[in-house]
Amino acid sequence: MVSTPIGNLEDMTLRALRVLSQVDLVAAEDTRHTGLLLQRYEVHNQLTSYHDHNKEKKTPKLISFLKSGRSIAMVSDAGTPGISDPAFYLVRAAVREGIEVVPVPGPSAFLAALVGSGLPTARFVFEGYLPQKQPKRLKKLESLKEEERTIIFYESRHRLKQVVEDILVTFGDRPMVLARELTKKFEEIFRSKTSEILTHISSKSVRGEVVILVAGKPKK
Known part of the structure; x- marks a missing residue:
């Protein structure tokens, strides 16, 4: 669960950049928006969409991905994921499956x-x-x-x-x-x-x- 800036790009943390670079997949509400953000910091990684309109279908796929031993960074359009956005559904499913959830705090x-x-x-x-x-x-x-x-x-x-x-x-x-x-x-x-x-x-x-x-x- 990686927090990203809510406006000022200087608020991106070093830890967030490291995690976004090292995970196997980045799940984002809007892949275009997050793609531009990652490009700004020269972070190159695979993106997949996860939002209110596909969360029911996408959650089992992402859980299966995680259970295979791979890692996902979940980000929202801005700020801390899971606050008034669909990331909560993925976290709840991960907890039920015994998958470790790691918060990477930042802007809110x-x-x-x-x-x-x-x-x-x-x-x-x-x-x-x-x-x-x-x-x-x-x-x-x-x-x-x-x-x-x-x-x-x-x-x-x-x-x-x-x-x-x-x-x-x-x-x-x-x-x-x-x-x-x-x-x-x-x-x-x-x-x-x-x-x-x-x-x-x-x-x-x-x-x-x-x-x-x-x-x-x-x-x-």
């Missing part, structure tokens, strides 16, 4: 956002992506309304305004942080109340993937 968007947010970091909960359809999304948010820990979500820029509106309606006007384009040239970490963030994103075009962090429910 939600952790980078958390430590730079100014919100409490001692206790937090990561919820990944909220449901796309609003009724299910509101139901999910309602289930988190009493949560006292810092709450973290990933979100697409296309749904951002609607999601922030739903958070405001469900949680009230809590402290919120939006982190986008992390580690890149136009990195932005915007800290304010939820209502002010809603005004902020309503008046400008938000680019890139976004991490949303919301303060937990205040203790009485």
